[in-house]
Amino acid sequence: MPQRRSHVAPSAAQSELATALAALRTEIGAPAEFSPEALAEAASVSAPVPDLDLRHIAFATLDPAGSMDLDQAFQIERSGSGYTVRYAIADVPSFVTAGGALDEAARGRGETLYAADGTIPLHPPVLSEDRASLLPDQDRPALVWTFALDATGTVTDTRLERALIRSRAKLDYITAQADLDAGRDTPAALLPEVGRLRLAQEAQRGGASLNLPDDEVVRKDDGTYAIERRTPLPIEDWNAQLSLMTGMAAAQLMLQAKVGILRTMPQPDDAAFDTFRRQTEALGVPWTAGRYGDYLRGLDRDDQRTLPILEAASALFRGAGYVAFDGQVPAETTQAAIAAPYAHATAPLRRLVDRWSLAISLAVSRGEEIPAWVHESMEQVPDLMHAAAQRSSTLNSRTLDLVEAAVLAPHVGETFPAVVIRRNGERGTVQITEPPVTASMALPNSAAAGATIQVVLNSVDVAKGQAAFAVV
Structure with a gap:
């Protein structure tokens, strides 16, 4: 289980903190309320009912507790010596019309912002937390990826279809991890097996991840703010592997069509590796041989030297961005930390670019023409996502600064x-x-x-x- 320690700001600092958090929205240029036209469109738009009916499949969602904007639902079953993994994604392209008020609002936002004093959503909540969200016991249109995996976790076949689904369970990380640890029955029963196999596949590709502990700002039921430190649970890593597998499949479809938007990150250069080697030597845990991802995975998380090593390694994970292409594959297609071509394609309720990725992937998988609106607008998306990422980064860092100061005030x-x-x-x-x-x-x-x-x-x-x- 994650270590959670909560540190609450005293009441004397809470009022000052609330004022500062409200001012932060203006400081970062956070989007204002949705236009009446966008709200009306979100409340009235209807997605076509798909011909394929997969409501007999027992999908489940897995998210942080309390989440309502549920982008993904999964179902895993054994298939011979391997597995069949179904991964359903909210069918946002069916709800949002290119050039409409919803589309305009989403392009101005880029992604959902999770502020300490309330969420600033990419789409109106009537859509993102209700009509398009994969809530349990509700019929929902979805874009369903079906993966055939062999006994090693290697993908041997992939299929993408538009289908009607009905999620059966809304799982959260902490409860689902506890159920797995206790051996209780859960829709996530096979997730550890598949997740570990996919992590092994990542290691073989030369992928790497930091998995730094999180300092999270939380708002208590009484309206006060606190900082909680938590270590990610194993189930979060396993679940992330389903998303990564899907993003890699979407990237391959885009490269096949020579049309798409990839999430890229350059391989660290020799100077960055040399600097990191010297830092590990100074800390007494030298990286002497092998791939840096294997070295990071082997670190002792209870050793106090591990945190400064991971912080030093963060310099190896810089330069991530988006590259759009239409007719010619770009020179650089790889996301270095994943060690494969990759696209964001699993969070369309919360991230703008995923709508383009899904529309392209579905058209290519069906052998259909890619929608005209995709060709007309895709060159704009990297800049929109870059601006959104900068806004989100500033919001997160400044929020943490403000709450830390409030927590420290009496000390x-x-x-x-x-x-x-x-x-x-x-x-x-x-x-x-x-x-x-x-x-x-x-x-x-x-x-x-x-x-x-x-x-x-x-x-x-x-x-x-x-x-x-x-x-x-």
Whole structure:
């Protein structure tokens, strides 16, 4: 189970924090309310009923507890020595008409933003959390991927169809993991087997992932804000492998048609690898041979040196972006961390680009012409997604700064143990365990990455999201 420790800001800082969070929306240029035209279209639009009826398939969704914008539903069964995996994706292309008010609103947003004081959705909630969401016990149109896997988890056949489905269960990560650990019956019973096989496939391809612990800002039932640190559950990694498998299949269809939008990331260059090697040597856990993904997977998560190593490795995961192509395959098609061509195609309720990926994939799989609106608009999508990603990144980092400052407010003058996780010249970043905050500060020459030091909190400004620490 994930380690969860919650640190709540005191009541004296909560009012100031609420004001700062509201101002943050203006600061990042967060979209305002949906236009009346977009709301009316979302409430009235109807998706055609698919000819294929798969409501007899026992699909289930798996998401964080409380989620209502359910993009994916899965079903896994044994097939000989292998498996059949069905992965249903909300059929957003059937609900959103190109050039309509909904389309215009979604292009202006790019992706759903999860702010501490409320979600800023890509589509109106009547669509994203109701009519198009794969909620349990509701008939829904979906784009269903069917994968045949052999005993090693290798995909031997792929099919994509538009179908009517009916999810039977709404699972959440924590409860589903507990059911698996206890051996209880669950729709996710085969997910560990398939997930581990797909993780092994990723390792063979040379893929890598960081899996850093998350510092999450949560809003309590009483309206107060807190920071919780959690380690991702195994079931989250297994579930992610279904999405990755689907994104790779979508990418192959796009490359086959020479039309699409890929999610790419360059392979780190020799200089980046050399820097990372020196950092691991300085931390006493040298990466001497083999692929960096294998090295990261083998790290001891209980070793205090692992966090600064993972932070150092983050430099190897830079440069991700989108590339659109129409008629000619781009020179670079690989997402280096996945070690394969890849496309975002599994979260159309929450991410704009997925609608294009799904429309292209369905047309190619059917042997049909790709819709004209795709050709006309796809060159714009990378820029729209880049702008949305920048807005989301700023929102997340500034929100964490604000809540950290509020949590720290009553502790001015106190001393904390901290681990140096990154150093850059005379300054660096340290990780304080309790409460779980990171801080940038001047460091003495003796404070190398991985070292444990004592820091004192000198001052806090909740409105600016600033906390000033110094080494004792």
